[in-house]
């Protein structure tokens with residue numbers, strides 16, 4: 512028990528020294544599960560992924576179609592607003608950029624924000640710039656395995672820090688919706704579930720933008 516604690520503190524100090532531990536965060540080697548409400552069930556025959564709003568044509572993909580899209584791998588540090596950070600996590604999934612490059616989606620020039628829509632009406636909003644960045648993924652796999660139900664199976668938004676990439680905005684982890692079902696492209700920003708409840712809209716982990724008040 513004490514050894515684990517000592518090792519964790521050592522790892523944490525290393526991350527701090529490498530400039531990877533944001534203020535007010537501590538390192539965890541676990542993968543905590545955090546969400547509001549129940550875990551939804553998944554039916555591959557009725558599941559769809561949709562994109563709509565400021566796009567030339569709304570898009571609907573079945574699970575089978577979504578699975579045929581090219582996937583990227585990204586290694587990221589995750590930072591939860593409840594103060595845990597998990598380092599070097601491996602994600603695999605489809606980038607929003609890929610949807611554009613494959614011609615599946617064409618954005619209108621008016622598209623500036625993206626609202627992620629998940630099961631049971633959970634939403635979270637990000638600027639388009641974040642949605643198109645390398646540190647935001649529509650993830651199907653974690654550490655080489657399909658997501659577990661608790662962590663968002665079959666699809667989740669995930670956002671984190673790519674070490675060394677100080678050019679990328681890094682929001683807290685709540686800005687990635689588990690059990691993701693669609694993306695709504697918006698001209699003007701619309702607050703998501705936790706943002707509506709008082710979480711900071713910008714949510715920059717380095718600026719400790721946790722709460723709005």
Ligand SMILES: Nc1nc2c(c(=O)[nH]1)N[C@H]1C(S)=C(S)[C@@H](COP(=O)(O)O)O[C@H]1N2
Nearest residue numbers: 543544545546547629633662685687688689
């Ligand atoms: N659909 C949905 N996604 C969600 C949430 C939620 O309540 N519902 N909570 C968010 C919050 S607050 C966090 S910290 C992360 C936690 O992801 P994890 O459970 O995989 O660690 O999921 C985010 N995505």
Ligand SMILES: [Mo]
Nearest residue numbers: 545591592685
């Ligand atoms: Mo959270």
